[in-house]
Amino acid sequence: MPLYKIVPESSGRMGLLWTLGAIKDAAILEFGSMGHMLYAEKWMSQTGLQKRSRLLSTHLDEKDIALGIVKRLEQSVQELAKDREIKALFILPSSVPEMIGIDIEAVCDQLKEDYTHLPIISLGAGNFKATKSQGIEEALYQLAKHFPNKNDDSNPRAATQSGLRTYNLIGSICDMARFNSDAREIRRIMKGAFHMEAICTLTSDTGVEELKYMGEADVSLVLRKEGVKAAKELERTFGVPYYYGAPYGYEGTLGWIKELETLLGIQAESEFVQRELEEGRYALEACKMMLSYRRDKAKIWIVGNDDIKQGVSSFAYGELRFRPEQGAILMANATKVKQEKQAFGIEIERTTESYNYNRYESPFMGFRGAMKLCSLWLDYLMD
């Protein structure tokens, strides 16, 4: 029975919106009740992303519903098409039109013919079963499918012209607590270890213009499983290989770099890697030492999506000697962390109670993420 005593699961529609809502010069239009978009705006405003998509809603009334009238949608698209600052328009599925069976895709097909200068993307994952994960996957896939330039004579991106190797970073989505910091850490490592530059970061740091060059990248780095479908599309269409995996912990990050060395056929800068390891040694050794002293406190319980759960688990339970038990450190979403007052809570996923005001917060991924996790865990172990 779908009774929730705490925050319920988010839907496919929410996954779509949270993914696409971060794109700088796009607009998302919902043909549905407007209360949802106001809340969505609140969510996006709390992500700390200052430039993001415009969120709009048509609202609808009983007459629209009874007669299946889509005029509000048509007129809204007509108006948005005049706004030259909007580079892409996403039509978000909404529960009421889904319920009454309005074929939004068919309406959008007509609108696409009317406004050829503006990419109008009608999104799936709006049904009543779709999960947040399916919504994120659908959104990332649509970006990879519709936006990269397919013309051979298109102007290559400046980075490609200058000879720098490039990559797409796929899966930095604002449902994760440190999504922005994690992406920044990956970019820092890629620069330091491989002298590579990101073409775009899907989706926490990209505009529609950057999306056009995804097909030129040397590789796609996929941080979460929802990004694999998009990466496969880029591989299929443009031959861009991909690597799926997120670097957590020191061993995890070294392993991740090694995999990329193999895939890219180049050696990472050993000086950079050694410096990073050296820098983190103090926190890592301290953590190991305290864990040996305080076995009674060496417990971590992780509740989150598969990728972060697997990544942090391998660091905490494998590289370090924490035990997967409840009653000590809890890594979970903000609501659960606040509710479990007895535990030492660390927020790993965002909820309505999350505020990302500090865009320079430490990451959880990579070398600096490992250092941050060690320091957080030490706070608990030494208390």
Next chain:
Amino acid sequence: MKEIESRHNESRSNFANRKLNRLSEINSNQGIKFSHSMAEPGSHCPMHTALAVTQRVKGVSSLVVGMPECGFYSRYVMDQPVGKHGELHYVYVLDSNEVVFGCRDGLQEALRIMIQDGAEAIMVIMTCIPALIGEDIKEITEEINAETSAKAVCIDMAHFKRNGYESGFYEVYQALLSLQQNNKQMETHQVNLLGSLLGNEGVRLKEILTENGFQTVELGGSFSLEDMGVITAGRLNIVISIHMLPLARSLEKEYDIPYIFLGAGYSIDDITELYQSIFNALEIKECVSQFQSYEHIQSLLQEKAGSFNNLPYIATAVIPDVLGVCAFLGTLSMKPLLLHVEEYNEWMKEWKTEILAMGQNPYTTYITKRESVAQLLEQVDKEDNLPLLSLGSLKGVPGCCSVDDRKVRQFGSLIGYERTHQLLNTILHSLEESEDAII
């Protein structure tokens, strides 16, 4: 291409006729059209305000029934599943089967679980999809009420039935009466104040009532469900907040408690008459000169009445009784051009009639893009060389002076002469502050 162009032209030509209805064309919420084709991002739905009110009532639990979006984002309001006094705030998210076949069994089970967990009074808040599939949640709650000592009541907060969020206030206050289970015998010395009595005049009114031996029960801000039982014993309901008007009507119908809607009065005569009715009903020998603001408003009107004459204005802020304000400003010969009406209810018809009787018939709309109001004003008849006033923030209209939303809320929180004085004073200040108020 020609076809598209012609569609654009058709849209432009339809703009004034279809989007901007005149007040005379408004008979329900359905008549209030959007000012623009869409909202960016939108405004709150009535579920939001319903939860905001429920959260402040001690002893009342809530159950939001709807889709994941309703359930998830409603936690911005109900951030804790257990309230300060043990109230429970749960969510029932319809699954894909229930969307098709109904949620009767699941919802009944959910209510039983809430009752087992300790909820005694449950506000069941129905959102768009349950309303759309026609689930009879009222009947479901009645069945639960029959089998337990706890009580549940359902309110229909489907957003597609209105534009705004005002019904969240109206319906929760009214539904609270159905949740309380402690009817009292009439106390001849108890007066209920429905809404918060603020400002000097509010304080003075309370003093007058107390000095004359009356005990006041004030429902405003936070209160408890027990208070809802207490007010069933009142001798008179003085309605301060328009949001409590449906509650007052229910109290009159079900408990024979008369009410006087003090919030209805803006003019000196109307306010005086309302106070006199209160004093007569309570057999109090007082007169309105008790209120300092009575003198203030009289002086202001004697000195400045001419400043309001023929002054054109628009209202962009959410003013729940905007038609009441408009009817009053009409008596000062101010000219309404465009009004944002958040929601229209049948008891507002009296104000509408008064406005129309004055020969005024402003455009009435639900403003979705305040920054583009200038575009609307292009179609509004206005006399040149007159200042334009906006009740509510407004940018991008040259020569317009506006009373910002905060000040609009300030006068709305007061009562009687003080409220009118504050309203007019604020308008005068805005006119004075605007050096370039000529359009």
